[in-house]
Amino acid sequence: MSIYKDVENLREELEKDQKDKVKVALFGQPGAGKSSLINKIIGENKAQTGQSTDVTVEALEYEHEDLVLVDLPGYGTSKFPKDRWEQEFQPEQYDLFLCVFSGKFHSADTELFKQLKNRGKVCLFVRNKHDDIWEDGKTLEQLEAEIVADVQKQVGSREAVHFVSCRRGTGLDQLSESIQHALEPSRREKYIRSAKAYTLKHLEAKKESAKRLIYKYAGLAAANGLNPVPGVDISVDLGVMLVLFNKLRDSYGLSENKINNLTPTLLPIGKKVLDIATKEGILLLLKRFAGQQASKQISKYIPFVGQAIAATIGFALTKYAGEAYLNDCHELAMKILEEELALKGATVN
Ligand SMILES: Nc1nc2c(ncn2[C@@H]2O[C@H](COP(=O)(O)OP(=O)(O)OP(=O)(O)O)[C@@H](O)[C@H]2O)c(=O)[nH]1
Numbered sequence: 609m610s611i612y613k614d615v616e617n618l619r620e621e622l623e624k625d626q627k628d629k630v631k632v633a634l635f636g637q638p639g640a641g642k643s644s645l646i647n648k649i650i651g652e653n654k655a656q657t658g659q660s661t662d663v664t665v666e667a668l669e670y671e672h673e674d675l676v677l678v679d680l681p682g683y684g685t686s687k688f689p690k691d692r693w694e695q696e697f698q699p700e701q702y703d704l705f706l707c708v709f710s711g712k713f714h715s716a717d718t719e720l721f722k723q724l725k726n727r728g729k730v731c732l733f734v735r736n737k738h739d740d741i742w743e744d745g746k747t748l749e750q751l752e753a754e755i756v757a758d759v760q761k762q763v764g765s766r767e768a769v770h771f772v773s774c775r776r777g778t779g780l781d782q783l784s785e786s787i788q789h790a791l792e793p794s795r796r797e798k799y800i801r802s803a804k805a806y807t808l809k810h811l812e813a814k815k816e817s818a819k820r821l822i823y824k825y826a827g828l829a830a831a832n833g834l835n836p837v838p839g840v841d842i843s844v845d846l847g848v849m850l851v852l853f854n855k856l857r858d859s860y861g862l863s864e865n866k867i868n869n870l871t872p873t874l875l876p877i878g879k880k881v882l883d884i885a886t887k888e889g890i891l892l893l894l895k896r897f898a899g900q901q902a903s904k905q906i907s908k909y910i911p912f913v914g915q916a917i918a919a920t921i922g923f924a925l926t927k928y929a930g931e932a933y934l935n936d937c938h939e940l941a942m943k944i945l946e947e948e949l950a951l952k953g954a955t956v957n
Pocket residue numbers: 637638639640641642643644645656657658659660661662736737738739740772773774775776
């Protein structure tokens with residue numbers, strides 16, 4: 609049981625993990641709402657909307673934490689006949705596809721879907737602009753059923769259709785859940801961590817995933833004792849702690865910009881969350897815990913970090929500090945979500 613071996617393993621694991629992103633590709637007709645959906649999934653306006661990207665000849669990548677959303681150019685167009693499209697965009701590399709449509713379902717989308725299905729790829733259908741579905745003399749349910757029937761007739765199999773409205777923010781919660789289910793477990797965890805949460809359930813899942821992250825980073829910070837914590841005979845790596853704290857904050861979408869634009873009720877809590885995620889803030893937190901129970905050793909075996917690191921006093925300290933910050937981020941994210949849901953007229957359940 610060597611601490612050096614544990615540290616080496618942890619470092620390797622974290623480095624490998626950083627590079628391994630979950631990749632979700634979107635395709636569909638111009639104006640269907642791919643860019644709008646990308647922004648809704650990541651919870652930030654990174655993709656330009658309302659601007660025809662018809663002329664785009666490249667796959668546009670939007671990276672957000674451990675998630676990469678890729679806006680793919682049209683399939684089977686004059687610029688990209690089918691064979692060239694596949695060569696150029698290598699569909700094997702993606703974990704999941706979203707076929708986004710809004711008006712009539714297009715035959716090019718049908719063909720691409722079939723190609724992907726033949727290769728064992730999963731593709732979810734997303735009917736955007738749900739707010740726009742209307743026809744005189746027909747109910748919404750009838751129209752939805754017609755859309756589903758049309759998709760199924762064209763692709764020749766029973767496929768679910770996810771109805772969303774990027775404009776109104778509806779259906780995004782169910783879509784997120786379906787995406788999570790469609791991904792394999794390690795990818796699912798990354799998606800959960802990176803995508804915007806539209807439900808309290810998703811926020812809870814973020815918390816569970818964050819706890820595993822805390823073990824690893826806190827373990828590394830404790831084993832790599834560079835910076836002394838005043839008042840106790842313990843040193844930790846504050847740089848590693850800072851990376852952890854920012855990852856926790858980012859996972860909840862608590863960017864500086866988002867925090868600075870919070871409502872007056874939530875702004876003070878947001879400022880606190882920002883202030884802690886600095887080397888000075890982390891040191892203060894560590895000092896607070898050092899005097900308490902937290903500085904006791906953790907004797908139980910912790911699979912993520914190994915016995916040697918888990919047995920150090922520093923690990924107890926870094927782990928408690930990480931968990932305290934996680935709770936702060938989680939509380940704030942919950943309050944923000946409740947505000948958003950109230951604004952939408954939905955009830956939190
Ligand atoms: N009514 C309504 N309009 C929407 C919705 N989502 C997006 N739009 C609008 O539809 C237009 C096209 O949206 P984009 O997200 O740019 O579509 P896109 O698929 O990225 O378009 P291209 O990049 O040209 O292929 C924009 O004017 C959006 O504001 C929606 O849910 N409802």
